[in-house]
Amino acid sequence: MKLVVLGLSLSSSWGNGHATTFRALLKSFARRGHEILFLERDVPWYASQRDLLDPDWCRLEFYPDLAGLGRWREEIAAADAVIVGSYVPEGVEVARRVQDWAQGTTAFYDIDTPVTLAKLERGDFEYLSPAVIPGFDVYLSFTGGPTLRHIESRYGSPMARALYCSVDLDLYGPRDVATRWDLSYLGTYSDDRQPTLERLLLEPARQRPDLRFVVAGPQYPATIDWPANVERIEHCPPADHAAFYSASRFTLNVTRADMIRAGFSPSVRLFEAGACATPIISDRWDGIETLFRPGEEIVLADSAADVLAALETDAAAMGRAARARIDAAHSSDHRAAELEAHLAQAATHKAGTRPVETAEG
Incomplete structure (x- = not known):
């Protein structure tokens, strides 16, 4: 298959989760065995922070603006499939051009589904509009469950399918490092996540000063009262994530409010930590039990007491179970096979609904 992808970024993982996902x-x-061309809008905030310029598994090219995208019209037309990602600059117009030029299957890959749908409901068409959704043969979504039917019924998508994030097992796995923390958390500060972090990490830290905790990530306000046994790491680059998780006896997963409301919206942190055989304590949301078995592969916690009870359990056994689940269902190889199947199904559906041409045309 020849695949063309127009995404937010492949070259820079700075300030976005799209690059590592792609x-x-x-x-x-x-x-x-597929051939891939990735087209990225050349913008200054990523141009100055690029950490991948010459991938050996795809061709990466840049276009300066909508007019410059025309240089790639023939490649888009000749592709077996073309994917447009969420948050692509001037994404609505990019979608229109792709749908006009492409001869193969077209897909929208929404790495921000709850955010996208909220924007559509309030008439914010920054990178997607209701008018272009039916023109994509398949809507690939970071959110599964009932949201998929909503995308089909409310916005007229011919086909909506879940394509969750995943983990590259070449980069993530257990590391031979000393255990430094009883419970860790890795994530940028967010207003809507902070109350959960307070309840499930800071309060347990206050109750158990003999245990060691860490919060890694930027943008936390100076006004936060960190307990003395909570270490702060301002930035943990992706290259250090595996060692970070491996040094944690347990790690905490905290979900954004809009993701909780939608359900079926796993964070990549779940899969990264699981790949490192680090047992996960998570907040609750609909659909999490379809990804990990609660009590065996993950701990679901509502209170500080739940967290402290979990910290007394056999971490090694749960970590091994989490890693086994990743190996069975959540690696990037699994997602690639799912993508291949979704595109093939969309192509078949498109061919079946296309009017049959007569000899007269």
């Missing part, structure tokens, strides 16, 4: 997925997709 890197893991497309690397595995290429490993299945």
